[in-house]
Amino acid sequence: MYEFAEIGLAVRTRRSDMGLSQARVAELCGLSSVTVYQLENGSIDALNWADAVRLLSVLGLNIHVSNPRSTKRQREGRTPALEVAARSASTSYKQILPAEDLRTALLTATYPKDFTPHVRTFLDEAHASQIADVVEQLHHETGVQRIELWQRMRDMARAGHTTRDFWL
Known part of the structure; x- marks a missing residue:
């Protein structure tokens, strides 16, 4: 799935920037190292929403849904x-x-x-x-x-x- 590939790339990039191993990230968010590896390499079939959010949160990432109408703060x-x-x-x-x-x-x-x-x-x-x-x-x-x-x-x-x- 394209979404997993995009999430996996973001996870790999941020994890690497932070200097963390896949095993350490897995430990911090309560997932298996295999899950983190599969996500980063695009070979994961499915990922629980709560697990994805927890993993992204540990790395300071989030899933963003754009507002179709920009707010005043966004414009300024x-x-x-x-x-x-x-x-x-x-x-x-x-x-x-x-x-x-x-x-x-x-x-x-x-x-x-x-x-x-x-x-x-x-x-x-x-x-x-x-x-x-x-x-x-x-x-x-x-x-x-x-x-x-x-x-x-x-x-x-x-x-x-x-x-x-x-x-x-």
């Missing part, structure tokens, strides 16, 4: 992912993490002096799709390869002793 453009991420990471803190500080931290793989807890919160708690949106923005703005950005975040997460499964 969205808030850049880095700004949204910086605000989200600042929710529990008095001081607000500037998007530029988050950008610098993620591009250099170093925690900013006054905002270490904020960046840890982003790495530990942001939805995978939000992290993926930040990776996409940084990739397009700087030309840094996606896999490098994911690896930098993984290094930061490990150095910051975060507990999120896909950083381990």
